[in-house]
Amino acid sequence: MKTVAITGKQSCKIVEKPAPRAKDDYVVVKIHAAPLCTEYTDYRDGCTRAEFKRGDESPDCLGHEAAGEVVEVAQPGRVKVGDRVVVMPGFWCGKCRFCLSGEYIHCQNPPNPLTQCGCEAGAAAYAEYCLKQDWLLLPIPDGMSYDHAAMACCGLGPAFNSMQTMEVSGHDTVLVAGTGPVGLGAVICATYRGAQVICLGRNPYRTKLALKLGAEAVLDPQDKDVKQQILDLTGGEGASKSVETTGHLLYMDVVMKATRRMGQVAIVGEGGEYPLHISDGMIRTGLQLHGIWHWNLGDAPDMMRMIGRVGGKLDTVITHHFPLEQIEKAWQLQLTGQCGKVIINP
Amino acid sequence: MKQAVMGGPGGAGVEKVSDPRIADNYAKVKVFSAPLCTEFKHRAREKSGGFGHEAAGEVVEIGPKVRSVAVGDRVVVMPQNACGICPLCTSGEHIYCQSGRKPLKICGSETGCDTVAQYVIQQDWLLVKIPDGIPYDHASMACCGFGPAFNAMQSMEVTAGDTVLVSGLGPVGLGAVTVALYRGARVLGLDPNAYRRDLAKQLGADAVFNPLDEDIKQQVLAATKGLGPDKSVDSTGVQSSVQLLLAVARRRGRVALIQSVDSISTQPVVWKGLRLYGCWHWNHLNDTERMMHTIAGSAERIDKMITHRFPMEKLSEAFDLQVSGQCGKVIIHPWEA
Secondary structure: OOEEEEEEEEEEEEEEOOOOOEEEEEEEEEEEEEEEOOHHHHHOOOOOOOOOOOOOOOOOOOOOEEEEEEEEEOOOOOOOOOOEEEEEEOOOOOOOHHOOOOOOHOOOOOOOOHHHOOOOOOOOEOOOOOEHHHEEEEEEEOOOOHHHHHHHOOOOHHHHHHEEEEEEOOOOOOEEEOHHHHHHHHHHHHHHHOOEEEOOOOOHHHHHHHHOOOEEEEEOOOOOOOHHHHHHHHOOOOEEEEEOOOOHHHHHHHHHHHHHOOOEEEEEEOOOOOOOHHHHHHOOOOOOEEEOOOHHHHHHHHHHHHHOOOOHHHHHEEEEEEOHHHHHHHHHHHHHHHOEEEEOOO | EEEEEOOHHHHHHEEEEEOOOOOOOEEEEEEEEEOOOHHHHHHOOOEOOOOOOOEEEEEEEEOOOOOOOOOOOOOEEOOOOOOOOOOOHHHHHHHHHOOOOHOOOOOOOOOOOOOOOOEEEEEEEHEEEEOOOOHHHHHHHHOOOOHHHHHHHHHHOOOOEEEEEEEEEHHHHHHHHHHHHHHOOOOEOOOHHHHHHHHHHHHOOOEEEOOOOOHHHHHHHHHHOOOOOOOOEEOOOHHHHHHHHHHHHOOOOEEOOOOOOOOOHHHHHHOOEEEEEOOOOOOOHHHHHHHHHHHHHHHHHHHEEEEEEEEEEHHHHHHHHHHOOOOOOEEEOOOOO
16 A cells, blocks of 8 residues: 655655554554644654654654545454544553543553554555554544544544533633644634634634634734733633644743633643743633643544534635645645645545 | 503503612612513412513612612613522522512612512612623513523533424523524424414524424434434423423433423433423523623524513503414513603
């Protein structure tokens, strides 16, 4: 089968690998939609490490979002050949308290699927086929496209969990920091729940997308009076709930200052550092901070229901499609920032 | 002032009475919108007198201990004469207060406790301020128009993605439809009255059903992929309605009761793991902001939900209309001729 290897800074190639074979509860999924996430930074930096730092360090773990069709099973289980499924990210033990409560993303004993199955490839989503334990596959309802269903991964996932955790409703004003694919997903999730949405962003292409998806305003975090602008839009109070998707200090700082007292902040953007003054920053403001990565498996029916009802907005946020052979072109596009969510269709 | 009274020709009329007096923490409110609730059901009663427990208006005079409102404030008047001291009152659940006050005695007033009148009196902490831009008629939905339904939605944590079944599409049920839609839920309605089914549909209900249909249970299940609604509200107080809601509820679903019924079989409650909520009024200390968001964000729907407005002199006509069932929420304007 065809898959991808990063070969240096802004350099990659399509490589041929043996297709994986099903074993135990690992099934083989033929990938129809593999959304791009943050792997373009690995491509940019010539980083050959695995996406999932905690687990498998194998360089061919490129791509962790996918939807496709089950083509091989080794034993009777939760899915059968022909099932259309969303492939959840990562490989997890399925036994620990986190896995059992649907929070598998926090599992501390992730297995290596290649060793488990004796396969050379099959961990990556930027490929024609991948391996996945059957309990990490979500059935796709009839009538829902692979592209839309695949948004249950990072397209909507971290944003969805932020909304679930902060119990966002029509009574909230949600400040979304960042208008990249994850931030745009947060606009979709928050407007779906009836909330007023204000975004922070600096990319005109994505500002247009955010406004089209229902954001009331997109403000520049570098404006000196950005906090005042947010207060003006919220009756002087500030946002009741915020989602930080950038990992940049500039954005985080606005979020912490423009979220109202007793408000909540979900932190989704990785990699950043933020100096937090405990008293003024949290205690005197009564803020609650949540670290959000993926979402709880038990919420799958709610996630699929939401996807079914926001189809039009998903068509807006998914701006580009590429075949697997053109993944380099897709990564180059991501580097320009002139895109929403980009999907590889192997 | 003028005040509506039960009795007399037509079953209801208007009387001239003394203006109410205030003292202590009571404020005098000039009533601009007095929504009608279930009073029409009592029009034939022998005892005559004032009535009404819903109102919105302007504060025109305040007692010496009033702190939270000022003359000129636009307010919604919360019902009941609660003590303000017990844990229920101080947590915003004053509707359940067990040691009510006697406002007429405290204020030395002969009038002021009935809202279908030109003036009413109430304690300052039971007056909810109306944000700019919300008209009195809309704000008055914070009484029974939205109140019990809002509490039901808060209690059941109704949110986007939920399918909510509302049984009874009278004024309270239509309020439930509106509040659920504001929260992004999908709404189904039940009522034998075609006028009200149509009104619910206009508000945005996804589907409406006649509960008298023989296959009503199958119809509701068919509209919910065979699973039943996530959450349901009964505003009828009819035994068969509550029993139907329990029968079609999804496993682990939630059901809010706004009207009481004498007896129901709780069997489905146990084997389906249902949660039942009794909802009367709403918590105005915790949720005023959310209530006012809901009202401001539902303006177009409220205009559809309020089908009729009458001056006080035409009360009898308003009652006739309510008896006919060919209406949504009906509002009396005490200062209009």
